[in-house]
Amino acid sequence: MIKFKINDQQVQAQPGWTVLETARQHGINIPTLCYHEAVEPSGACRLCVVELREGDWSKVVISCMYPVAEGLNVYTDSQRVKNVRRWILEMLLAECPASKEIQALAAEYGVGSTRFAVHNPEEQCILCGLCSRVCAQVVGANAISTVGRGVHKQIGAPYMIPTDKCVACGCCVTVCPTGAMRSRFDAVRGVPKVVLAHGAR
Amino acid sequence: MSKASTAPQLEGQRLNSVADLELLRQNRQEQQDPNRAEVIVCHGTGCLANGSPKVAQALKQAVAAAGLEAAVKPLIKITGCHGFCSRGPLVVIRPQGIFYQRVQPGDAEEIVEQTLKQGQTVERLLYHDPQSDELLATVEDIPFYNLQQRVVLKNIGWVDPTDIRDTILRGGYLALAKALSGMTPEQVVAEVERSGLRGRGGAGFPTGRKWRSALKAIEKKGRPVYVVCNGDEGDPGAFMDRTIMEGDPHAVIEGMIIGAFALGAEQGYIYVRAEYPVAIRHLSLAMAQARELGLLGQNILGSGFNFDIQINRGAGAFVCGESTALFTSIEGRAGEPRPKYVRSVEEGLWGRPTVLNNVETWANVPQIVEKGGEWYAGIGVPHSTGTKVFSLVGKVNNVGLVEVPMGVPLAHIVEKIGGGVPGGKPFKAVQTGGPSGGCIPYALKDTPVDYDSLTKAGSMMGSGGMIVMDERDCVVDVAAYFLKFLEEESCGKCIPCRLGLSRMREMLESFGMGQGSEEDLQDLGSLAAAIADGALCALGGSAPNPVLTTVRYFKDEYLAHINEHRCPAGVCKELITYSIDAEACTGCMTCARACPQEAISGQKKKPHVIDEAKCIRCGICLESCKFGAVLVR
Numbered sequence: 032m033i034k035f036k037i038n039d040q041q042v043q044a045q046p047g048w049t050v051l052e053t054a055r056q057h058g059i060n061i062p063t064l065c066y067h068e069a070v071e072p073s074g075a076c077r078l079c080v081v082e083l084r085e086g087d088w089s090k091v092v093i094s095c096m097y098p099v100a101e102g103l104n105v106y107t108d109s110q111r112v113k114n115v116r117r118w119i120l121e122m123l124l125a126e127c128p129a130s131k132e133i134q135a136l137a138a139e140y141g142v143g144s145t146r147f148a149v150h151n152p153e154e155q156c157i158l159c160g161l162c163s164r165v166c167a168q169v170v171g172a173n174a175i176s177t178v179g180r181g182v183h184k185q186i187g188a189p190y191m192i193p194t195d196k197c198v199a200c201g202c203c204v205t206v207c208p209t210g211a212m213r214s215r216f217d218a219v220r221g222v223p224k225v226v227l228a229h230g231a232r
Numbered sequence: 233m234s235k236a237s238t239a240p241q242l243e244g245q246r247l248n249s250v251a252d253l254e255l256l257r258q259n260r261q262e263q264q265d266p267n268r269a270e271v272i273v274c275h276g277t278g279c280l281a282n283g284s285p286k287v288a289q290a291l292k293q294a295v296a297a298a299g300l301e302a303a304v305k306p307l308i309k310i311t312g313c314h315g316f317c318s319r320g321p322l323v324v325i326r327p328q329g330i331f332y333q334r335v336q337p338g339d340a341e342e343i344v345e346q347t348l349k350q351g352q353t354v355e356r357l358l359y360h361d362p363q364s365d366e367l368l369a370t371v372e373d374i375p376f377y378n379l380q381q382r383v384v385l386k387n388i389g390w391v392d393p394t395d396i397r398d399t400i401l402r403g404g405y406l407a408l409a410k411a412l413s414g415m416t417p418e419q420v421v422a423e424v425e426r427s428g429l430r431g432r433g434g435a436g437f438p439t440g441r442k443w444r445s446a447l448k449a450i451e452k453k454g455r456p457v458y459v460v461c462n463g464d465e466g467d468p469g470a471f472m473d474r475t476i477m478e479g480d481p482h483a484v485i486e487g488m489i490i491g492a493f494a495l496g497a498e499q500g501y502i503y504v505r506a507e508y509p510v511a512i513r514h515l516s517l518a519m520a521q522a523r524e525l526g527l528l529g530q531n532i533l534g535s536g537f538n539f540d541i542q543i544n545r546g547a548g549a550f551v552c553g554e555s556t557a558l559f560t561s562i563e564g565r566a567g568e569p570r571p572k573y574v575r576s577v578e579e580g581l582w583g584r585p586t587v588l589n590n591v592e593t594w595a596n597v598p599q600i601v602e603k604g605g606e607w608y609a610g611i612g613v614p615h616s617t618g619t620k621v622f623s624l625v626g627k628v629n630n631v632g633l634v635e636v637p638m639g640v641p642l643a644h645i646v647e648k649i650g651g652g653v654p655g656g657k658p659f660k661a662v663q664t665g666g667p668s669g670g671c672i673p674y675a676l677k678d679t680p681v682d683y684d685s686l687t688k689a690g691s692m693m694g695s696g697g698m699i700v701m702d703e704r705d706c707v708v709d710v711a712a713y714f715l716k717f718l719e720e721e722s723c724g725k726c727i728p729c730r731l732g733l734s735r736m737r738e739m740l741e742s743f744g745m746g747q748g749s750e751e752d753l754q755d756l757g758s759l760a761a762a763i764a765d766g767a768l769c770a771l772g773g774s775a776p777n778p779v780l781t782t783v784r785y786f787k788d789e790y791l792a793h794i795n796e797h798r799c800p801a802g803v804c805k806e807l808i809t810y811s812i813d814a815e816a817c818t819g820c821m822t823c824a825r826a827c828p829q830e831a832i833s834g835q836k837k838k839p840h841v842i843d844e845a846k847c848i849r850c851g852i853c854l855e856s857c858k859f860g861a862v863l864v865r
Contacts, residue, residue: 073570073725074570074571074725074726074768075726075727075768076726076727077726077728077766077768080765080766091765091766092571092573093571093768096571097571097573098573098574111761114758114762114765115762115765115766118728118732118758118759118762118763118766119727119728119731119762122727122731122732123727123731147735147738148738157727158724158727158730160725177566177724179724180722180723181719181720181721181722181723181724182720182722182730182734183724184724184730
């Protein structure tokens with residue numbers, strides 16, 4: 032058992048756990064968007080940031096990937112942590128204004144509106160890549176991935192052409208934290224293959 | 233044991249022992265005629281662009297035509313970058329060390345006739361020193377060179393990078409021979425630790441400590457272990473690593489072989505960006521020649537130690553210079569970084585212990601092993617030892633590549649070696665460390681250039697780019713430029729970097745248009761802190777630095793934009809107007825002809841007028857006017 036503190040509260044963790052897993056085990060809330068138990072964490076959304084402190088030293092890390100260690104001092108809601116979360120949420124409000132989930136989360140952190148220009152009022156996707164990770168790691172279909180780089184990044188099938196590799200299982204729709212995959216599912220899925228019984232024509 | 237009788241045939245033969253290598257060196261030395269003239273033509277990037285291949289061709293023809301005696305036939309040698317790029321194409325004639333600048337193909341015959349035949353200098357090609365107002369004949373006389381201390385660059389400008397024997401003659405692979413013949417891997421690591429060498433790629437992590445922790449990780453996880461060289465130099469205005477890879481590829485390769493010997497690695501990778509085709513060609517050629525001689529590959533110098541290197545080309549992503557993104561790129565996946573909570577010495581390439589060092593770091597290793605860690609630690613200052621190569625660019629007279637001991641004042645590099653700002657005014661700021669570094673103002677010109685002092689000033693060592701700015705550079709515009717660069721180079725994996733950088737740039741651009749408030753400036757600082765804390769890798773994490781340092785040192789200039797709607801540097805187009813000073817204007821019509829918008833009207837010998845409605849504020853009139861009559865407000 033590894034012992035350390037979250038928000039000055041003593042917690043225990045198994046070796047190999049992350050700070051987020053330990054926090055959730057102890058009922059301590061840390062918000063996440065791109066995290067899902069079914070797949071490897073990737074550290075894309077950065078909402079799960081926490082602050083580590085040791086005397087005067089302090090550092091902000093993401094709890095979904097930070098391995099537990101004896102004697103850590105973790106703060107999940109400090110000033111620095113809130114600053115990161117608030118700015119992320121304010122930017123997401125402008126980036127995916129159609130997502131109810133983002134609006135609710137932003138309101139929770141006191142971010143009611145955004146100062147930034149909205150590019151697409153219909154957008155819901157935060158590009159966390161959870162859908163493509165599920166498709167690769169759980170389903171094994173590798174039908175979708177992130178395409179492009181930086182501000183041009185998007186989610187799609189290779190060459191943005193609907194693909195037969197998609198087995199229409201709907202896992203991506205299920206894990207999507209903002210409901211964005213619902214509306215792009217048909218842009219990914221090719222013509223479903225008609226699988227006939229053995230010997231049939 | 234090799235016999236003396238086999239020595240003459242050593243050319244082109246595999247070297248089977250350390251003694252063979254020494255024999256080859258001695259053979260080459262004996263073949264050298266100390267009086268033989270060598271005409272060295274710089275083929276660095278700047279000189280290539282200025283036409284140095286044509287100069288080399290013309291010199292070869294002139295030598296052939298002059299019919300000089302075969303015994304003293306001069307050698308035309310092509311080398312890597314000499315560093316004094318603003319003066320190219322450069323030609324150096326050894327053994328005297330005569331330095332000719334801005335040489336054109338038409339000068340070749342005169343050089344052969346005057347210098348090679350009669351031993352006189354061609355005065356009009358010599359360097360004129362603006363400070364002493366003298367013509368300086370040799371490399372050693374020129375302040376740009378004699379104020380430098382060349383350790384990493386010592387072979388560049390001397391050896392032909394395409395011929396391994398030339399490098400061997402000048403002491404190449406001596407360190408490898410020393411390591412293989414008398415040192416244990418442990419002693420090699422200890423020597424590097426003693427040298428105090430810190431990573432030259434930017435973060436400045438002590439190289440010896442990195443190797444030591446890799447050894448510990450190997451104890452736990454076993455081998456294979458990989459050594460990797462980061463040649464994905466991408467900072468705007470930086471070309472140190474490129475010069476080393478192009479001009480002295482064997483220094484990098486030898487450093488990696490020594491590192492592999494110390495760590496017990498059998499496979500190494502050099503990750504070079506595809507935009508450096510000459511570096512890739514020279515490295516490949518150097519590796520092929522080293523393999524042929526038995527300095528790379530199986531059973532190196534007969535020692536039983538095997539190690540080989542593979543070159544991986546980048547595909548244009550700046551972020552692949554980040555260690556974890558570099559590994560994923562080598563592994564064949566999209567170059568995106570991952571959090572480094574487990575360090576790459578424990579889990580790097582293919583999940584194995586990996587030592588990743590920068591090109592310049594690897595190139596330092598052979599000399600540390602050869603001359604000892606203590607010798608190296610004696611150069612520079614206690615916590616930043618050795619020398620550092622900087623590429624000096626921007627508003628500075630002597631644009632080029634300089635190498636100085638760590639800890640020299642910033643002003644020494646910019647004003648003494650760099651010759652200061654054209655026009656003689658003091659510089660406004662120096663941007664160090666590339667897009668992730670910061671701007672250091674003139675007031676801090678005595679800041680020692682070492683890792684810790686630069687960090688204290690809000691900037692960083694980075695890979696060694698130094699961009700000099702003068703009063704005509706607007707800090708708001710500069711900060712927006714660097715953000716734009718990083719915004720385009722962001723991999724887009726994490727939200728703070730993907731969205732935050734473009735939002736920061738939008739805020740800066742609104743300042744540049746005279747919009748925004750002081751409150752916005754504070755919010756910009758808060759957003760910058762959120763990105764620095766929240767971003768996944770160092771690209772996003774250090775991206776706010778140019779903004780933070782310019783706000784810290786040039787807040788007045790930001791406030792002038794915001795409150796007074798004025799750009800003191802005269803750069804931000806929305807805030808400036810061009811006009812013509814009727815007193816100073818001679819009516820020469822030059823500006824009117826140059827103006828692409830035909831916005832300037834007026835008659836000959838009468839003052840001209842700029843039509844503000846047509847003016848696009850491109851500044852061409854300002855550059856074309858010889859009388860200083862164009863005003864920017």
